[in-house]
């Protein structure tokens with residue numbers, strides 16, 4: 031989940047599968063932001079279906095249009111506002127159609143939003159979804175806002191409306207207590223709350239019964255998970271013990287919570303896959319300190335060393351922010367140096383944008399947008415080179431690939447993931463189905479994928 035807080039990644043839009051009967055009110059939902067938001071949308075759909083709503087993939091057919099949003103970057107907010115004004119036109123054709131904004135942006139900007147988007151009928155934050163049926167009923171009379179944060183809400187008793195896929199993302203904890211200087215997550219998603227391990231295991235058992243093969247445990251700082259005496263390493267072992275689940279992953283961990291016990295679990299438990307998204311954000315101790323990340327580069331590199339010696343085939347990805355307040359040329363050079371030293375398999379890279387209410391918003395923006403753009407191009411270009419080198423080094427190697435389905439480009443090819451979460455494409459054969467694990471040998475590579483043949 032890219033700095034989803036640490037993990038918020040590129041803007042993703044998802045829509046839920048259609049279910050309808052003529053008498054039911056229909057809801058259309060778009061999701062922006064990270065994997066946590068996608069998981070939240072699946073919870074929203076489960077709540078609304080339970081209240082009698084059907085889902086539609088066509089906004090023009092919907093009685094209720096909802097956007098589940100992301101507040102991590104200014105750009106994301108601008109994009110959502112543009113989309114909202116497009117969708118508002120649909121209200122002109124049917125006045126009783128309701129338009130609502132959910133999620134982090136709703137929580138972050140509720141007052142400004144009602145001014146910028148006066149046609150909104152509903153604004154609801156991430157802890158208000160259980161009340162959505164009532165809020166929508168109230169919105170029939172007047173615009174409704176509910177952005178109360180709730181230290182106890184985990185939606186643990188609600189089984190999300192998962193998509194049909196070989197992989198499912200299961201929320202293990204919500205919120206964050208880290209308060210990094212640049213990040214709105216603790217303000218918009220509230221404090222850390224872990225979901226009872228028994229509820230997570232029950233959810234995973236149900237997914238296994240639906241032939242899901244891979245489970246990704248989610249949380250803003252997922253490895254800070256703690257429910258009663260159960261810590262994250264133990265939760266991983268409990269999930270890995272579920273029959274039918276072949277692979278277990280998690281995202282995003284915080285470097286400070288990567289305990290020896292967790293590293294040992296990753297090394298020992300065969301179902302826990304050798305891939306880790308380990309957000310670093312900057313290669314400069316000075317900037318890390320200003321960001322309040324809670325580690326130094328020497329500590330981070332020590333952790334990378336311990337991980338690689340315990341799990342030699344580990345793939346690593348990261349998040350990098352360029353142009354944070356006070357970032358000088360030497361700080362930026364340190365980030366480039368760190369990228370070369372670690373040799374990440376991939377990275378999510380962003381220009382710093384000031385977010386209201388965060389600690390860093392008091393500091394201001396010292397790097398011009400043009401300079402941030404230059405630094406961003408440079409880190410992207412370096413990462414492309416490193417990713418290509420790392421993927422080319424795999425030529426001739428063989429991997430078990432979990433088959434996902436047809437490749438987006440190239441007729442007659444299938445796509446899947448290696449244990450290291452690298453995308454592998456290979457020729458389709460009639461006997462191979464999504465959910466199968468096939469053995470594939472790497473024959474060529476780009477920075478973003480491996481071309482393979484079946485062995």
Ligand code: SF4
Pocket residue numbers: 033034035036037206207208209210213214215216250251284
């Ligand atoms: S406050 Fe820090 S640790 Fe928490 S989600 Fe934001 S970036 Fe991640």
